Amino acid sequence: MTIHKMIDYEKNIKMRSNVRIENKKPKSGHKNNRCESKYLACPECDLLLQQILAVAGDKVHCPRCDYLLHRPRDQSISRTFALSLAGLFLLFPANFLPMIGVKALGSYHDGTLLDGAFTLFREGMWGVAILVFFSSIFFPVLSIVLSLLISGHLYFNRPNRHLSFWLRTLQHIDEWAMLEVYLIGIIVACVKLASMAELKFGLGLTAFVLLLFVSLMLANNFDRALFWQRIEQLKIHEKK
Template structure:
């Protein structure tokens, strides 16, 4: 496989780089590729933590509001429904895609791809799913939504007592975990393992 330097376009034949080391462009000194240490195991653990946080974020209330003895709790999906009912279908769809569907697809898809790879197996349709995950990555934008929540909390605080729900904390943690998992994922290693799994005769480690 050939790769090009993203700075000066010099072409290189990609050879395996030892774990923890980097390949540097000999012409301009740009980083071509770094073999991240324990990338697969680390990413997989982060994905599992992410899935747990995702379920917490969706099961528990985002905010609780007390107003003259009245107690209101809102979960993420109830929030989406409320937006939809208030004639904000576009915004409801955007929140649904960026905060629920895209992160869930990303987390469960990576889990589906990475877990078998850890045991030198390749799950059916892995190349398609992995390519799709990489394409959909920009669509999980929970941090944008998080900002929206904080703004509405400040606005709502005038109307009563606002108590941040458990989901708000797990949501914040999920944003960090997902960014970390994306950063620790090494697509070169994954493609290496996928192609190794396609030919069982070739031994790879």
């Protein structure tokens, strides 16, 4: 499919799918449940829309504010499971192996990911240290662990009463895990240091870059609507 055709296709979906509902009150009363699952509201402009069936590759936008409502992914759950497993293995080398070493006038010093936060803490800047610790270590670790827990339960069809709490937490911390910003920080720091010292890159940095790729792929593969749907199904199944 050429690019031009793909764009056309996307436009088509946009027009066909989200027909505005004007002056049409959803039926109330006992048919409520069926009605509620048939409609959805845009999270950014609150426009009431009709739910449509989209397949992987489609992008469903809100017709009024252009918000990306839904972007289904192929095998989202199994891919999330596999990627978060890979991320779990990468967490240890990325956090504990030395990333960059500095050599100048005979003395050598190297640092791991953890050192950044701890040095600031030792220097008495505990506020910034906590912020760096949370955004570069704690939230990335937590988001990979939560992804693994959620996708594992969904993959093996195991209901758990904490599932929805986990997914809600995952959605809230998503913005605060800043591995990609940290990588740019490393690059800028290296450029500044290059003139005054010799730099050595360790295995920790390789693991860190791989971890970053895994978490970007995780975010890309995550199909929010599908995850919530499956959690609801598991809940209903458990009640029966």
